[in-house]
Amino acid sequence: MSSKVLIVAEHADGRLNPAIAKCMRCARTLPDAQVSVAVLAADGGAVAAQAAALEGVAEVLRVDHPANAHPIASILAPQVAQLAPPFTHVLGPTTTFGKDLMPRVAALLDVPQISDIMAVVNARCFRRPIYAANAIATVEVAADTKIVATVRTASFEAVAAAATPAAVRAVSTTAQLPTYTRFVSVSAPHADRPDLQSARRIISGGRGLGSADNFALLYRVADKLGAAVGASRAAVDAGYVRNELQVGQTGKIVAPELYIAVGISGAIQHLTGIKDARTIVAINKDGEAPIFEVADIGLVGDLFEILPELERLLAARQARAQ
Amino acid sequence: MKRILVGIKRVADSSTRVRVKPDGSGVALDGVKMSINPFDEIALEEALRIKERGAADEVVVASVGAADWQQQLRTALAMGADRALLVQSDAPLESLDVARILLQLVKREQPFAVILGKQAIDDDNSQTGPMLAALWERPQATFASKIELREGTAVVTREVDAGLEVLEVELPAVFTTDLRLNEPRYVKLPNILQAKKKPLEVLTLASLGIGPRARVKLVRVEPPPVRSKGIAVKTAAELVEALQKRGVI
Ligand SMILES: Cc1cc2nc3c(=O)[nH]c(=O)nc-3n(C[C@H](O)[C@H](O)[C@H](O)COP(=O)(O)OP(=O)(O)OC[C@H]3O[C@@H](n4cnc5c(N)ncnc54)[C@H](O)[C@@H]3O)c2cc1C
Numbered sequence: 001m002s003s004k005v006l007i008v009a010e011h012a013d014g015r016l017n018p019a020i021a022k023c024m025r026c027a028r029t030l031p032d033a034q035v036s037v038a039v040l041a042a043d044g045g046a047v048a049a050q051a052a053a054l055e056g057v058a059e060v061l062r063v064d065h066p067a068n069a070h071p072i073a074s075i076l077a078p079q080v081a082q083l084a085p086p087f088t089h090v091l092g093p094t095t096t097f098g099k100d101l102m103p104r105v106a107a108l109l110d111v112p113q114i115s116d117i118m119a120v121v122n123a124r125c126f127r128r129p130i131y132a133a134n135a136i137a138t139v140e141v142a143a144d145t146k147i148v149a150t151v152r153t154a155s156f157e158a159v160a161a162a163a164t165p166a167a168v169r170a171v172s173t174t175a176q177l178p179t180y181t182r183f184v185s186v187s188a189p190h191a192d193r194p195d196l197q198s199a200r201r202i203i204s205g206g207r208g209l210g211s212a213d214n215f216a217l218l219y220r221v222a223d224k225l226g227a228a229v230g231a232s233r234a235a236v237d238a239g240y241v242r243n244e245l246q247v248g249q250t251g252k253i254v255a256p257e258l259y260i261a262v263g264i265s266g267a268i269q270h271l272t273g274i275k276d277a278r279t280i281v282a283i284n285k286d287g288e289a290p291i292f293e294v295a296d297i298g299l300v301g302d303l304f305e306i307l308p309e310l311e312r313l314l315a316a317r318q319a320r321a322q
Numbered sequence: 323m324k325r326i327l328v329g330i331k332r333v334a335d336s337s338t339r340v341r342v343k344p345d346g347s348g349v350a351l352d353g354v355k356m357s358i359n360p361f362d363e364i365a366l367e368e369a370l371r372i373k374e375r376g377a378a379d380e381v382v383v384a385s386v387g388a389a390d391w392q393q394q395l396r397t398a399l400a401m402g403a404d405r406a407l408l409v410q411s412d413a414p415l416e417s418l419d420v421a422r423i424l425l426q427l428v429k430r431e432q433p434f435a436v437i438l439g440k441q442a443i444d445d446d447n448s449q450t451g452p453m454l455a456a457l458w459e460r461p462q463a464t465f466a467s468k469i470e471l472r473e474g475t476a477v478v479t480r481e482v483d484a485g486l487e488v489l490e491v492e493l494p495a496v497f498t499t500d501l502r503l504n505e506p507r508y509v510k511l512p513n514i515l516q517a518k519k520k521p522l523e524v525l526t527l528a529s530l531g532i533g534p535r536a537r538v539k540l541v542r543v544e545p546p547p548v549r550s551k552g553i554a555v556k557t558a559a560e561l562v563e564a565l566q567k568r569g570v571i
Contacts, residue, residue, distance in 0.1 A: 012484065072489070073452060074461050096482040099440075100464045103417070103449040107456035112416045112538050115447045125541065130445050131334070135342050135349050138541040145537050180492040181461040184477065187485030197483070201570075225571065233501065243467070243502065244485045249443065250501060252483065258570040268339060275546065279570050281561065296552040297564050309558035314571075317562065 002032035003123050006061075006087040008080055008105075009039045009051050010071070010097040013189070016050040018198040019093035019151075021158035026151040027091055028056045028159065029120045036061055038083055040076050042069035052165040060168040070183035071097055077104035078175035084109055084146065088123070094150040094253070095197075106148035114139060114149040128152070132249040132272040153197060154255035154276040196245065199228035201258040202277075204247055205240070206232035206270075208263020208284065208303055212240045217307040218262060224314035230254065232264045248273035263303050266291025283307075325380045326369040327433040328403065329424065331359040332387055332394040333444040346542040358394045361439025363401075364499040367506040368469060369437050370402045377471050378434075380404045384427050386420045388412050392522060399517035400509045406522040409530065419534045421453035426530040428458055433494060435476070440465050440498040451498035461491035464498040 005027040010017035020037065027035045037051040040063045048062040061083060067075050080101070084090050090105060092098035094116045106113040118136070119127040124147065125140040141147050196202060203225065205218045215229075222229050230247040231240065247254055249269040255276035262283045264270060271294055274280060282295035285302050292298045299306065334340050335357040340349045358366075369381045383398040384407040385391045395406040409423050428436060436458075441448035455462035463469070463478035467486070470477045471493075480487045481500045527534065555561045565571045 073464075074455065077452075077456060096465060096480075099448045100452060100462070103452035104456040104462065106449070107418060107421060107453035110418070112418050113447070113449050113453075114538065115449060129546070130543070131340050131349060132443065132446065133546055134340055136544045136546055138544075140539045140541050142537040142539070178459070178461070180495075181463075182490040184488035184490055186482070186487040189484055237502065242485060243481050244483060249446070250441070258565070269336070279565075279568055280549075280552075281565070283561075292552070294549050294552075296549070296568075297561060298552055298554045299556070299558070299561050300554070301557075306558050306561075310561065313558055313562045317571075 001123065002034060003030040003089055004087045005030060005033050005035045005089045005091060006083060007035060007037045008090070008092045008098070008101065009037050009047060010093055010095060011039070011041065011047040014046040016047050017093065017095070017097070018158060018195070019095050019153045020051065021054055022153040022156040023091050023093050023151045024054050024056055024159045025156040026117060026120065027089070030089060031123050034058050036087070038063060038080065040065070040068045040079055042066050048168045049165070052168050053161055055159040055162045057162065057166040059166055062168050062170045063173060064170065065172075065177070067177045071101070072181050072183060073101045073104045074181050075177050076101055077108055078177065079173045080105045081108040082173040082175045083171070087146070089147045089149065092150050094152050098150045102148055102150050109146055109148060111146050111148055112141070114141065114147065116152045117149050118152045118155040129272070132268050133275055134268060152253060154253045194226070194228040196228045196230055196247070196252050196254055199254070199256050201225050201227035202230050202254055202256045203227045203260040203262065204230035204232065204264060205235055205262050206264030207234035207238065209235060209240060215240055217304070220311045221307055221314065224311055224318065227258070232270050261291050262307065264291055265289045266294065323380055324378045325382060325431055325433040326372060326378050327428060327431055327436045328362070328366045328369045328381060328383045328398070329436070329438040329450065330362045330366070330383045330385045330394055330398050331439070331442045332356050332385070332391045333359045333442055336360055336443055342543050342545045346544060348540070348543050356394070358397055359439050359442045361441060361443075361499050363506040364501070364503050365437040365439055366398055366401055366403060367504045368499060369435075371504065372435075372471065382407065382431055382433070384424065385409070386411055386415060386423050395522055396517050397509060399520040399522070400513040401507060402513070403520075405520065407525060408522065409525045409527060411527055411534065413534065415534050416536070416538055417447050417449035418453055419532065420450050421457055423527070423530060423532050424450070424454050425457045426532065428454070435493065435495060435497060437497045437499065440500055451496050455496040458496065461495040462498070463489055463491050463495060465500045466497050467500045467502045469497060469503070
């Protein structure tokens with residue numbers, strides 16, 4: 001049986017979120033998949049073109065509506081539900097966008113949701129993390145039930161660009177759009193730093209950094225590495241850095257080639273967020289800290305000595321390379 | 323009566339490290355410390371603060387679970403909730419069924435706000451809040467780190483991937499909590515004794531007219547793959563060398 005998949009595109013400021021290229025990889029691992037991407041926007045031209053350029057996309061459904069200017073779940077969900085009938089699977093990313101929207105879609109369709117797919121076993125059977133990824137569950141959805149799911153983007157590589165872009169089709173829905181939710185504002189993107197969820201290298205700081213000012217030590221090393229900066233919950237709660245830098249069970253799940261944890265003890269809730277990192281480095285003055293159990297390279301010592309030294313060494317290395 | 327309904331789930335305490343059962347049928351919870359899901363505790367704390375500010379008259383806590391969930395409901399009453407409802411179901415339910423049950427409680431209790439955790443730390447599903455909002459045909463404000471009640475609306479700051487988003491929702495509405503909404507209070511001993519006298523009503527699924535539909539089968543549960551043992555380095559210079567050797571810088 002073939003899979004007809006609809007991916008709901010996440011986007012902001014005319015840019016398709018990189019998570020969608022990863023959802024696309026997940027969709028393509030479904031048997032005999034035919035994949036469409038829905039772009040709901042006020043003016044979705046640019047985003048639709050980016051979606052159409054992803055390898056494997058059969059068609060882009062462009063739903064332009066002034067109410068779609070901001071990603072409000074109660075407004076988007078009825079439209080997605082109306083697009084859903086021809087599809088066997090409706091997928092979104094496990095991002096705050098997908099986590100907000102997809103369960104609302106599932107409820108409107110009166111079907112259960114599979115959250116955070118990390119692997120596809122077959123068209124109806126999936127693997128997903130539970131208990132902060134301390135266990136992996138294999139779950140199977142009953143026959144004749146449409147599958148609504150979110151995709152753990154850290155578990156899938158982005159697809160490449162298509163040789164020839166897919167067709168974009170403008171569609172409209174007759175869904176009743178509620179007016180009981182108003183968008184007020186969203187914090188401006190911090191374009192100065194690589195995005196955590198697509199970064200190849202990440203250096204994260206924890207409570208051990210001790211203050212917001214001390215994070216400067218970390219940022220300087222990050223600059224030398226071209227790395228994104230992340231943080232533990234303790235560092236965010238203490239106000240050292242912004243909330244969107246939190247990595248972990250209840251923050252972002254990341255999958256970089258290199259993850260350096262500095263002054264982070266390695267609580268299970270943090271470790272969940274970094275399990276997909278290729279190489280994990282731990283810098284901590286406590287040799288017994290649980291972070292060393294998962295580290296590929298461990299360095300026991302005082303971060304206030306190690307970070308400046310690391311910055312100096314990386315700078316010297318860069319100078320040599322030039 | 324201005325009422326807030328708060329959902330309470332019983333989960334393995336966040337400080338425990340759970341183990342997968344050898345037969346792969348689930349995780350071993352025998353003898354494990356059970357607690358209120360931390361996000362639900364935050365939900366309850368928020369409801370109590372709203373009531374203490376005079377913006378609500380009653381805080382009702384509700385669970386959909388087995389008989390032993392009464393323990394966590396009693397803890398919630400000790401924290402300050404006025405009444406508790408347990409919809410008893412011995413089999414674990416899918417989020418959509420929990421949302422359908424909560425909808426029945428919402429119809430009965432007519433709250434102006436339903437506050438739930440953004441996720442339960444056992445199944446990490448993050449579904450029930452938006453599902454309830456959809457079935458109730460009301461607004462949702464998920465991942466809330468600040469809730470300001472106005473006349474007939476709430477202005478909510480949400481923790482989203484981009485940073486912070488602010489939405490205004492008309493009431494009644496469903497809210498789900500993020501970690502930084504508040505810090506839940508500790509339960510005081512005298513309150514535990516008092517809580518024993520507060521009403522805790524047990525309902526059956528049948529009395530609510532809900533038949534659960536098990537449409538997602540748990541095939542098996544496995545431990546996660548273990549990472550191979552790492553190496554120790556002694557200096558920053560050795561670290562840079564090791565990184566170079568692995569080809570990651
Ligand atoms: C429901 C729930 C959800 C959670 N979600 C998350 C989440 O998403 N992400 C997350 O990160 N946490 C999360 N947590 C919190 C988690 O349990 C830990 O409390 C948190 O990760 C600890 O952060 P930390 O490692 O920075 O702080 P600590 O545990 O305090 O560790 C600080 C470390 O710094 C080291 N250190 C101190 N000074 C120095 C120095 N000079 N040089 C070198 N090392 C030093 C110490 O040895 C220590 O190991 C969650 C908790 C709960 C209950």
